[in-house]
Amino acid sequence: MRKQKILLVGILIGAMLLTVGAFGCSDGQNGGQPTTLDGVIEDLDTLSGIVTAEMENDTTLTFSLAEVKAETVVATLGGPIIEAGEPVIITLDDDGEVEEVKVESAKVWGIIKELGTSNVTVTVEGEGDIVLEVTPDTKIEIEDEGEADFEDLEVGQLVKTKYDVISLEALEIEVENGDEEGLEAVITEIDEEEYTVTITIDGEEEIVLQVTTDTKIEVEDEGEADFEDLEVGQHVRVKYDTVSLEALEIEVLNGEEKEVEGIITAIDSGNYMVTVTTEDEGDIVLQVTVDTKIEIKGEGTAIFADLELGMEVKKASYDAISLEAFEIEVENGH
Secondary structure, three states, X not given: OOOOOXXXXXXXXXXXXXXXXXXXXXXXXXXXXXXXXXXXXXXXXXXXXEEEEEEOOOOEEEEEHHHOEEEEOOOOOOEEOOOOOOEEEEEEOOOXXXXXXXXXXXXXXXXXXXXXXXXXXXXXXXXXXXXXXXXXXXXXXXXXXXXXXXXXXXXXXXXXXEEEOOOOEEEEEEEOOOOEEEEEEEEEEEEOOOOEEEEEEOOOEEEEEEOOOOOEEEEOOOEEOOHHHOOOOOEEEEEXXXXXXXXXXXXXXXXXXXXXXEEEEEEEOOOOEEEEEXXXXXXXXXXXXXXXXXXXXXXXXXXXHHOOOOOEEEEEEEEOOOOEEEEEEEEOOO
């Protein structure tokens, strides 16, 4: 299965209050009322869930996220940022053990839905919208291009944002640029109103591509073509943007004619398909159509129903792309 660079976003429980059981504490007991301290995460072991934090009173706290229970303080979208360098607020109980950990920032992936005078609305697929305030301190970047301005943001862009879960101020906005992917597939659906083409790869993975005025469409050995020339069932070579899923190039392939010899090892009567096992190329599954010429050597013209397991195929010519058989000549071994 091909990867496609895919948008994965989890529901944040935003300004999250994390109630954790203490794993350890270097400061000993407080012996009084619960104490709240500001600190910074120094280290997170992603395998064990052990977090080390440097606190404002110059102590080091170590605790486990494995015992976390979440309480919602502000319901929003994305995922809490618990990583080295991030600020946290930790509450110690009257025994000096870690009782609560509150994160201050979160990340969210989504598509820019709307741009205001100083804010951006990001849509998270299947979850909803979040409106983030853009300030002079917001760091804006375009992937592989560097720093950018608010004016460089556009509706439809895929962005990764880091934001303050209380104020909903955007701390960082990174515009993601998709890679260019090239592959061969079969057109399985065409939406003439939306100008989209659904392609299927290896009979399994489906991708819906947006055709635009900039999409280059060609038919192999024939030259330029239009969207209207595309048809379901065509084998195509496509290039597309892995983020926007815009088709950059679509080339309809005209398969060359190939010939093989072998033995019939399987017959699918329901789908009019026959498997020819060859010495050099292994199994080839050929599609028999009304235009396929079938002949039994020494007997003349035949039909699909005359084909039998074990027959020797003296010649099978077919389209290398569609695998449609042009001619099948067999020898009756009886």
